Structure formats: C-alpha cells, structure tokens
Amino acid sequence: MMNCCGLITVQKEPVPLQSIEVELEVRDHVATVVSTLKYQNKEDKPVEAVFVFPLPGDAAVCHFSAVIGQKEIVAEVKEKQEAREEYDDALSSGQQAFLLEESEQSPDIFSMKVGGLAPGESASIRLEYVTELAVQADDGLRFCLPAVLNPRYQPQGASVQVFSVPASLVPYTLCFCGRLFSPRPICKVESSCSLEPLQYLNTDQTQATVKLAAGHKFDRDVELVIYYKDAHQPTAVVEAGQTSAETGTLMGDPVVMVSLYPEFPQSVMSSVASCGEFVFLLDRSGSMDCSTSNSREQETRISSARDTLLLLLKSLPMGCYFNIYSFGSSYEHIFPQSVEYSEKSMEEALKKVKGMEADLGGTEILEPLKHIYSQRCIPSQPRQLFVFTDGEVGNTKEVLDLVKKNSGSHRCFSFGIGEGASSALINGLAKEGGGHAQFITGTDRMQPKVMQSLRFALQPAVEDISVTWGLPKGVSVTVLSPPITSIFQGQRSLIYGQLTGQVAAASSHSETCLWFYLYNHRFDFDKFSVSHMDALHQDHAKIFVELCVEEVETPQQPPRDPLLQLVSLQKASGCWILDPDLAAALGKTSEEVEKSKPAMVGVWATILALIWLHGFKMDAKEEWELLAMKAASWLRAQNAPCVPECVDAGNALLGCNLQKDALML
Secondary structure, three states: OHHHHHHEEEOOOOOOOEEEEEEEEEEEEEEEEEEEEEOOOOOOOEEEEEEEEEEOOEEHHHHHHHHOOOEEEEOOOOOOHHHHHHHHHHOOOOOOOOOEEEEOOOOOOEEEEEEOOOOEEEEEEEEEEEEEEOOOOOHHHHEOOHHHEEEEEEEOOOOOOOOOOOHHHOOOOEEEEEEEEEOOOOEEEEEEEEEEOEOOOOOOOEEEEEEEEOOOOOOOOOOOEEOOOOOOOOOEEEOOOOOOOOOOOOOOEEEEEEOOOOOOOHOOOOOOOOOEEEEEEEEEOHEEEEEEEOOOOOOOOOHHHHHHHHHHHHHOOOOOOEEEEOOOEEEEEEOOOEEEHHHHHHHHHHHHHHHOOOOOOOOOOOHHHHHHHHHHOOOOOEEEEEEOOOOOOHHHHHHHHHHOOOOOHEEEEEEEEOOOOHHHHHHHHHHHHHOOOOEEEOOOOOHHHHHHHHHHHHOOEEEEEEEEEOOOOOOEEOOOOOOOOOOOOOOOOEEEEEEEOHHHHHHHHHEEEEEEEEEEEEOOOOOEOOEEEOOOOOOOOOOOOOOOOOOOOOOOOOOOOOOHHHHOOOOOOOOOOOOOOHHHHHOOOEEEEEEEOOOOHHHHHHEEEEHHHHHOOHHHHHHHHHHHHHHHHHHHOOOOHHHHHHHHHHHHHHHOOOOOOOOOO
C-alpha cells in the first residue's frame, strides 16, 4: 500500500490494515466524521508504531481513543510538553501509551505514537473530528474523505501505478455511511465514486442517507458534493448542550450556527473594478506534470494552469498592473516588478507562459511570497494574489504567518490542484489573506473556478457588515466566531454563537437579521427562524470491495479547446482583429468572413467573436464572461453606427439568432 499515512513503524514501514469504518454526519454546512481503523502487527517482534492522520486544515478533533488487546485508552487534552513527558514515562516503564499531536508545521497532519505493539496483536483506532464544508462554484458543498480513510492500494512489487486491482488482492475492507440533515430540502449528492441512490428519510426531503455503491475502487478520493434547495437563503441550526456538562459553559450551553450565503443584485455586481495589481504565483514542481485526474487521456496540471493563465490575462481590465511568478525549488518572475497591463506586456507574458513546464523541482513557496511582499504596493491599485499549487509544504505555519502579517496590503485567492494539495495550506492562504479558496480535483476544470475568483477580486467591496440577533427576553447570545470583514458574491460565511437562557422554549420565536452596505447601497436579508434538528439513529451498512483489473493506457494530450483558440486571439483592449486565425477559430474560411464584413473591420471581428461565444459556448460562460464584458465595453467606446448591421450579418454567417442586448451592447 503506497501511503505515507495510517499506522506506520518508526522505520516508516506500514502496519497491515484490516478494516476501515467511516460514519459521516452532515448538518447543513458542517460535517462530523467518525472513523475506526483496525491494524495488526504481523511481525514476530514488538514494533513501536505511529499513527499519521491528515485532516482538513480547519478541522477540530473532538474524540480520540485506541484499543490494544482488551485495553482501551481515551485521549485527554493536555499541554504539549506535559503530554510528551507522561508518554515517555509510561513507555519506559513497559506500559502501553498513546500520544496524539498536531504537526507544528502543518495543522492538517495529526500524528499519534501508540507505543509498543506486541507480535500478532491488533490495534483499533477511533477518531472523530468536525469540519466546515467548502462551497463550490456551483453552490455545492464539498466533502472529501482523507486518504488514510480511503487508501490507494497498489499490489506489492508493482512498478507502476494501477487504476484498479482484483478485490482478492486488497487485504482490507471499507464501510462508509453518510447521513445528511438540513433545514432545507436536499436536492442531490454527486460523487467522484459510484453511489447508491439517495435515500430520503422524511417527506420534506431534509434528511437522507448516502452510501458507496458496491465495488468501490481504491484509486481515487471519496468525494461528495451536496446540493441544497434555495442555497442562498440564510439558515440557522441549534445544537443542544451536553447534559453532563455544567450550564454556563461552552459544552453545557446550546450553540447556534448561522449560515450566510448572499446573492447580490445584478445591477450592482455587473460593475467591475478597472484597477488593481494582480500577481499570479504558479507551482512548477515536478508533480504538476501529472494528469489532472485519474481518467485516461487527460491534460496535465501544468498545461491546464497555462490555459488558465491565458484566460486570466485576457480578462484583466485595462489600466491594471500584473506580474507572474512561478516556483519549485527556486522561483522566477516574468517582470522585475508588476507592470501596467497593455497589449505589449500581455503578449510578452503569454509568450513566457507558453514555455512554462513542471521543471523547477520541489515546492518551496515561502521565498517567492517574501519577494512579492517586499515589492512596494502601487497607489490606488489594490494587490490581489492568486496562488496555484498541487502539493504540500513542510513549513505551512511559517507561510501562513507571512500571509497574515501582510494581510492589510492584499487579498489572497488560493487553488489546490489535484488530490494531494494540502487543505491546511490552501484554506489557510485564503483565510489569512481575506480571499477565497478553491479545490480542483477529479474531473473538475480549473478554468471556471479560477475565473469565479477573478470575479470576486474585481467585485465592489462589501462594507459595514453587521448582524443583529432578535432574541426573546431572557435569552442572550455570545458570538464565538471572528467578525465578518468581507463578503463576496457566491461566498459562504458562518457565524457561531453560544446561547444562554430559556433557549428551548424560545427557539421558535428567535430571528436573526443581517445587513451591510455595498457602495452605499443598503441590503437587508429577510428575517429567518432558527430550526432544531433531531438526531437520526440509522444503522449503517457495510460496503465491501470488489475491483477488477483494467488495462493501463498511456495518457495522450487532448486537442486544443476551440474556446481557448478564440480567446488567445483577443487583444488586451478587448477587441479581435479580422485575420485567417480568427476565421479558423470560428469554423469559417477567410473568404466567408471577408465577404460579409461591413465597413469597420475591428467592430465586425469583435462582434463575430461575441456571437460565437454566446451562441456556442454558453455552457462555459463562467470562463469567458469577463473577457466578453471587456469586448462589449470596447465596442461601446467605438460608438460605431454599424453595430446593428454587424450583429445581423454575424448571426447569418454563424447560424445564430442573437439580439444586440444579449451581447451586452
């Protein structure tokens, strides 16, 4: 089993895994994961073992226990040095002991020393944690099972990675069951793996169970994306306090989670900023040469990143500044410092981007970040940093501390590429930098997610955010989460509060209001009631593994996307020029395009490109919408009387039927 996680000896050798059981419970936007892993020492001598467990970066461990033989040990929270000393004392006296620690450099890695494991003895490890689910570009909530709970199996002695193996060769089983609760109906659950049909548990479809289909293949992450109805409506969920805990304490009082996922008026959001300093930081380590997914005939991560940079550069507004950094064991930058966006600077950058390969070695991100922050900020050009990486770093805490130190001078948008990207690093960069995090896994396309973040970066600022709690007399709330300082279109914010007083009797009358100012426009959300959610007790079913051997083919590069062909021809100002390359991108000959052209050639070429985008690529609108807005702005600036004539002629040439208003003209 090729895995650096799980139960391993101090010599880094894996202790054989026997079974995995995972129970997932999702309540609105938060997931609780309870996992039980069983191992056995098959050596003829005792081994000292370490359990290494990767967690989402913002996860909180709420229970840990381990059973060796007939003895169970439940973890207690203690000061780090005190815990280490007690562990060493127990081990030296021949006792069994466990020590669970968070990595000092990476908060998404927990390691536990389980001490001596006798020959033939089994160890059962149970760990429970809670984590917030990330919101995707399409409003879905993403949950990904950590690799240690879904190991990639590779037969012993295999020299190449395999896509699937016979079930008889896999010496462990996986049991997975998920339970979903929400104040609103659950529309659907999608996955990178095959699922059984969603089973609803009540008539309003606010409770459901989800299971893996038989024949799970240990060749990919188990990833679930959950979709709720009316995703942008605010909700609140209350969790009762523990009866065994003292009233007035955090564990004894009920707590409330308020979910805010606003949708702003189109009239406001259609305006975008025309200034800013955009710095793109691209991972060029060796792993970026891997395929973007486990499917065959897929492009590599680095080629997808190059295409994404093309879209980004074409979508930047005139008048802004930009620069591109790339890093591995060392780092490079295209310009000594950020330069003004123009046709010349854009073309120079695109030429350099085309030559970028995954050839810079490791993943050393700290030094390029230091260099970026050492550059003086440009007056009236807010700095926006976009970070693309597929790996982990050994100094996550130091990196995040640096971003936090410079958070007052920039916003950071981060992108985790592939299934090995560190959630602690990606989420931490966005959290400390006041931006937004995105993960690109499986068959996800990088471009729409990145363009969504560019739209965030170009949005008007949300200011003066305040939350008012309308609670009955005798009930009060203490807000536990940090204050909300920014809200983006399409970004979810969660507020946690501790409730005191007669909460149960007053819950049906509790209301919460949110308002904020967006460029001096006041927006109010409707009041919404707090809902209680009953616990669901449902036995989970075991899913055993059945795999089959499939032939491994050599990945091939796909042909160039027609959309990217057209985008690559756009000028920095937003226009297109009439030439054979444009005709070919439109699927026409030069003669066909020339024959129909009106007097103003630039206007004609740009309108043709817009008609093609709206007529044939509406499914990818998220990717080209910003550059189309720039093209429409250029056309309006020309004040050309021939626009209606060009639209009619373009429709006839391309076989479309679009109105001028549909093209934003």
